[in-house]
Amino acid sequence: MSRDAAQAPIALRLEPGTRVAAVVSGYHRELCVAMAESARRELEAAGLAPEDWLVVDAPGSFELPVIARRLALREDIDAVLCFGLVLKGETRHDEYLASSVAHALQDLALSTGRPVLFGVLTCETLEQARSRALPPERxxxxxxGREVARAAVEVLAALERAASIGSGRPAIGFQARQESKP
Known part of the structure; x- marks a missing residue:
């Protein structure tokens, strides 16, 4: 997403009663919490009620998928946002960790049909992480965090649209384009 697009007000609105959960890694907690808080602000700007935002802490990024799974299986949760930070170290642990977490979260989204978003930064330095995690005012x-929240809103709207195309129900956020037949 371009910086200009990320700074523009969000155009889509969440349906009333939409509930979103965040799972936040304890490693580099300050930056992970900053991403989650930025996501919350963006979701509230899109219509999320404050009481419909849930946060669960995880020990680290490796534990994000199992906690996200528990949340994604709940009927009252519409989307799960996962925030973590994996820094490159002297070994290749960062590659294995980030890859396994990304695959597990994608598999979870596919198996549950719920949006499970990957807000796990993979950076070489804390300076890079701060640049990516913090909002401009910080x-x-x-x-x-804002990018992940916007993606969640867009995926929820697209899923609703996909479910309502041709059903006679109105679509939220997007209008389905009907192909004309010759």
Missing amino acids: GGKQDK
Whole structure:
């Protein structure tokens, strides 16, 4: 997402009663919490009620998938956002960790049919992580939490649209394009 697009007000609105959960890694907690807080603000701007935002802490990024799974299986949760930070070290542990977490979260989204979003930064330095995690008012450049929240809203709208195409129900967020037949 471009910086300009990320700074523009969000155009889509969440349906009333939409509930979103965040799972936040304890490693580099300050940055992970900053991403989750930025996501919360963006979701509230899209219509999320404060009481419909749930946060569960995880010990680290490796534990995000199992906690996200528990939340994604709940009928009252519409989307799960996962926030973590994996820094490159002297060994290749970061590659194995980030890859396994990404695959597990994607598999979870596919198996449950619920949006499970990957807000896990994979950076070489804390400076890179701060630039990506923090909102501009706190010295960041990318505001990954906001990006993840926007993606959640867009995926929820697209799923609703996919479920309602041709059903006679109105679609939220997007209008289905009907192909004309010759």
